[in-house]
Amino acid sequence: MPRRSDQRPGRSPPSDRVVRLRIEELALDGDGMGRIGTYLVFVPGTIPGEEVEAEIGRRGESHGRAKLVRVLSPSPHRVVPRCRHFGDCGGCSLQHIEYAEQLRLKEAMVRSHLGHALRAEVPVRPALGLDDPFGFRNKVHFNVGRGAEGEAVLGHLAARSRRLVPVAECPVHADAGNRVAFRLGGLLRRFHVAPAEGDPPTRGVARHVLARVSEASGETQVVLVVCRDRFPGRDALAEAMLSGPGGATGVHLNLNDREGSLVLGRETIHLGGKDRLVEEIGGVQFLVSPVSFFQTGIRGARLLLGEVLSAVGEGGGPVLDLYAGVGLFALPLAKTGRPVVAVEENPLSVRDGIHGVKRNGLKGVRFVRARVEDQVRRLAGEGEFEVAVLDPPREGASEKVLRLVAGAIRPRRIVYVSCDLRSLARDLKLLATLGFRLRSAVPVDMFPHTSHVETVATLTR
Ligand SMILES: C[S@@+](CC[C@H](N)C(=O)[O-])C[C@H]1O[C@@H](n2cnc3c(N)ncnc32)[C@H](O)[C@@H]1O
The missing domain is CATH 3.40.50.150 (Vaccinia Virus protein VP39)
Incomplete structure (x- = not known):
């Protein structure tokens, strides 16, 4: 039976592998933080006020990270996450917390x-x-990785990792953004455009799929980030992406052959459709190029x-x-x-x-x-x-x-x-x-x- 945290004062890591903790606050990266004496333990998926049992993994001198084993006394603000990928996908860390409480916790963090x-x-x-904390990301982003047969699949990275979690939905993205991004994912498979491999990439082509959807004009701008700008099927893919109902209004290629996690490279090639998208905020219209910064x-x-x-x-x-x-x-x-x-x-x-x-x-x-x-x-x-x-x-x-x-x-x-x-x-x-x-x-x-x-x-x- 794990002991209560407050029975174990001291700076050194606790000797028990599984400990019992009261979560005091949210750390800046969204993990709940509790203490064993003055030793800090960070536990993803917890909420301030909860009493939890957690298994300590990585131990530093003054703090460690732990995996949630079970919640002993749940917060009244604990909710069932909407997304089926929550927990595995590193995109969201707070979907288990009622939205009004997320806002209070952010105020407390500040x-x-x-x-x-x-x-x-x-x-x-x-x-x-x-008002609605879902479907709010007008700019959507997926990493491109390798599926079971070596085909391109879209996903997000797991938390603190370069491991791809293939995703079938992303409810924080605007629906139209998901639709156009998944359509591009399907076309990568149809035209046998392989995912890029290696860091820096030495094989394959596709690294990321980005899409921006305008609330004002309904336009959709997609950017395929690649590690080489010439590959078989490139023009046919762009044409298919622009055509028919649900097609994008502008298609771009961004060349990024460099090492590291920066998404965009220096060169952007306009493959077809409109070169920019129009958005409107506060009665003002903004023109947005694919590599200009614009709020997500x-x-x-x-x-x-x-x-x-x-x-x-x-x-x-x-x-x-x-x-x-x-x-x-x-x-x-x-x-x-x-x-x-x-x-x-x-x-x-x-x-x-x-x-x-x-x-x-x-x-x-x-x-x-x-x-x-x-x-x-x-x-x-x-x-x-x-x-x-x-x-x-x-x-x-x-x-x-x-x-x-x-x-x-x-x-x-x-x-x-x-x-x-x-x-x-x-x-x-x-x-x-x-x-x-x-x-x-x-x-x-x-x-x-x-x-x-x-x-x-x-x-x-
Ligand atoms: C967080 S964005 C803010 C943009 C704008 N205020 C908005 O809300 O859409 C930061 C902007 O600063 C630009 N930037 C970054 N470093 C800069 C620098 N040293 N001098 C000038 N601009 C810079 C980036 O290109 C980016 O457009």
């Missing part, structure tokens, strides 16, 4: 993580969630945009939008009458952004194609910015960028949009030393059923 970094009570508002879920993007617009506020002063993408914030901000300078390094995103400006008949917004690091000082010399919006990738902003924004741009307000709590905490800590105080942090649930937390943080000087 409060605890930022509070710890800033050593203060932080003003976290309740997380904004989706449109319903989440609407919530995010609403938060950013209200954080920027109602004044009319100029806004500097750093890491702008195709202008998800810049274009609607320009529509409110504010002058906007948008900085983005990806040339295709900038091209999409400029076309978006024209398409919407907007005035007063200027895109600058550059690395933020190289532009901020020059832009500071061009005039004053009332607000700086920062939406960097997962790694956050560099110290150089934050020092330049705080010291040279000196906006009255910074709106920092983050998809990673670790880098957000680090950057808010630095901004605090540079005179910017956190006024509010709002989690926006862009990725239900995963532990990812998007946060809009508003700071004032």
Whole structure:
């Protein structure tokens, strides 16, 4: 019989293989965390408040990972996961938790993580969630792997692994996205396009299938990521993908022959149909190329945009939008009458952004194609910015960028949009030393059923 966790104080790993634990909180990767004395044990598939029995596998000095053996006292928020692949597939980690509770847990994660970094009570508002937490991913992604006969199959990777879990459904994807992606999977088999093998790939062709579906226009854009751009059946496959009811409106090939887990390579070839897709958010139309960054879920993007617009506020002063993408914030901000300078390094995103400006008949917004690091000082010399919006990738902003924004741009307000709590905490800590105080942090649930937390943080000087 495993002993209760609180009977075993100490930093060293417990000697028992199977232990009994009370789950205290969710760790950043979605695992439940309990303690044996001061030794931390992380157990996937558990919920704070639950008493569980778990088998410790990998043991570090201060913490270990365990497999859930059984739940001794289930949380009232435990639900039956909707997806048949949950648990095996690494895509979702929280489908066993009622959605309203997922939102409360994300709010608690933000409060605890930022509070710890800033050593203060932080003003976290309740997380904004989706009305329906399924079918929300307008951008769908599958890995291509090898089936029993060596044929191409679509799936997701298992958690913390490169093992492919073939999937027959993915209920977090928009239905139309699944349909078009599975159709491409079927065509890979029909035209004998083999899955890529090796890392870097040395045999086969297909690595990933991506599809984006527009809520506004109904267009579907598919991208087949391959490790060689010439292969038998390529043009016939593209033609079949574009034809008939349920066909895609645009088909692209992306060449990625490099080692590692980055999905997209540098070169994209337009095989047929439309070269871009049109989406609409907040009354603004956006043009999106297959390799431009655009938020994965449109319903989440609407919530995010609403938060950013209200954080920027109602004044009319100029806004500097750093890491702008195709202008998800810049274009609607320009529509409110504010002058906007948008900085983005990806040339295709900038091209999409400029076309978006024209398409919407907007005035007063200027895109600058550059690395933020190289532009901020020059832009500071061009005039004053009332607000700086920062939406960097997962790694956050560099110290150089934050020092330049705080010291040279000196906006009255910074709106920092983050998809990673670790880098957000680090950057808010630095901004605090540079005179910017956190006024509010709002989690926006862009990725239900995963532990990812998007946060809009508003700071004032
Ligand atoms: C998280 S996305 C945000 C895009 C946009 N705000 C949106 O919500 O659609 C980050 C963007 O920053 C761009 N980016 C990454 N590093 C950059 C850098 N050092 N300088 C300029 N842009 C960068 C990426 O190409 C990407 O479009």
